[in-house]
Amino acid sequence: MSCPYYWYDNHYACRKSGKDVNEDIYYKYCRNYDYDDCPIYKGQDSTGCFLTSACVEAKGLPDDCHELTVLRSFRENYLRLLPNGPTEIAQYYFIAPQIVSAIKQRNDSLSIFNAIYEQLVKPCVGMIERGENDSAHKLYREKVRQLQLQYLV
Structure with a gap:
């Protein structure tokens, strides 16, 4: 399952959480599809599935x-x-x-x-x-x- 982020209005946003993500988060977690370590996903119901x-x-x-x-x-x-x-x-x-x-x-x-x-x-x-x-x-x-x-x- 790929990490659900997108580029919108000059920033990255996480489709799963509905939160904006900064470039550091994007490059460290989103771009590499690193769900397990992502601070946005931790503690959430992280099915990552649509x-x-x-x-x-x-x-x-x-x-x-x-x-x-x-x-x-x-x-x-x-x-x-x-x-x-x-x-x-x-x-x-x-x-x-x-x-x-x-x-x-x-x-x-x-x-x-x-x-x-x-x-x-x-x-x-x-x-x-x-x-x-x-x-x-x-x-x-x-x-x-x-x-x-x-x-x-």
């Missing part, structure tokens, strides 16, 4: 599988370029690990991740491949809200 990653992991697929590749490209080449894209990405990277963590605590987590894969990941990948980016964005955003209400409230 919905699509958890779903493909449950299916036994690798981190460079087609689904993750398509959705990562979508994030970087579509969502990030929207006016509110970077903010929306940061919000997702704050809430998604919490959703994944809540699901992983359940006995039926594997079936839940498989259902999310079928209801969210697979349809979004198909939409993106057909050029239906707005629809994929809307579906992903709505499903994350549903999951948040279902597992975090």
